[in-house]
Amino acid sequence: MNQVKLVVAVVQDRDAVDLLQELTDAGHGATKLSSTGGFLREGNTTLLIGCEDDSVEEILGVIRQVCRTREQIVTPLTPIRGSTGDSFVPYSVEVTVGGATVFVLDVDQFFHV
Numbered sequence: 478m479n480q481v482k483l484v485v486a487v488v489q490d491r492d493a494v495d496l497l498q499e500l501t502d503a504g505h506g507a508t509k510l511s512s513t514g515g516f517l518r519e520g521n522t523t524l525l526i527g528c529e530d531d532s533v534e535e536i537l538g539v540i541r542q543v544c545r546t547r548e549q550i551v552t553p554l555t556p557i558r559g560s561t562g563d564s565f566v567p568y569s570v571e572v573t574v575g576g577a578t579v580f581v582l583d584v585d586q587f588f589h590v
């Protein structure tokens with residue numbers, strides 16, 4: 478019997494619409510959640526995709542094909558301790574975001590009521 482899997486994919490908002498379209502066109506069910514990245518504190522999208530074991534590679538292929546990496550400038554604040562107390566100095570760093578952060582989980586039960 479096939480093992481049921483849950484693919485959890487954190488993707489950039491700009492890729493989410495195309496990814497959902499490709500997945501549903503290929504016959505895969507998906508749920509889109511609005512999420513926020515812990516580091517950038519910006520919106521991203523998390524997709525939940527329940528599937529049979531033998532569909533996982535196809536789904537990962539669609540994710541690889543649609544989700545792009547992008548460079549993004551972020552400006553974290555560094556605390557500097559001085560005699561009059563702490564101050565915060567902004568500095569810019571470039572990070573590469575995406576294509577996608579993906580988890581593949583085993584599922585005990587999968588049913589609709």
Ligand code: 2BA
Pocket residue numbers: 487513514515516517518519521572573574575576577578
């Ligand atoms: P964020 O946490 O907002 O991270 C956005 C991007 O910032 C990351 O892209 C990475 O390039 C950079 N970044 C993250 N933490 C960093 C750090 N401590 N120092 C320097 N740069 C850092 P991605 O790796 O493509 O991650 C995109 C999004 O995927 C993340 O957004 C987060 O929402 C999710 N994610 C990444 N790793 C995760 C994990 N282990 N568990 C759960 N979600 C994760």
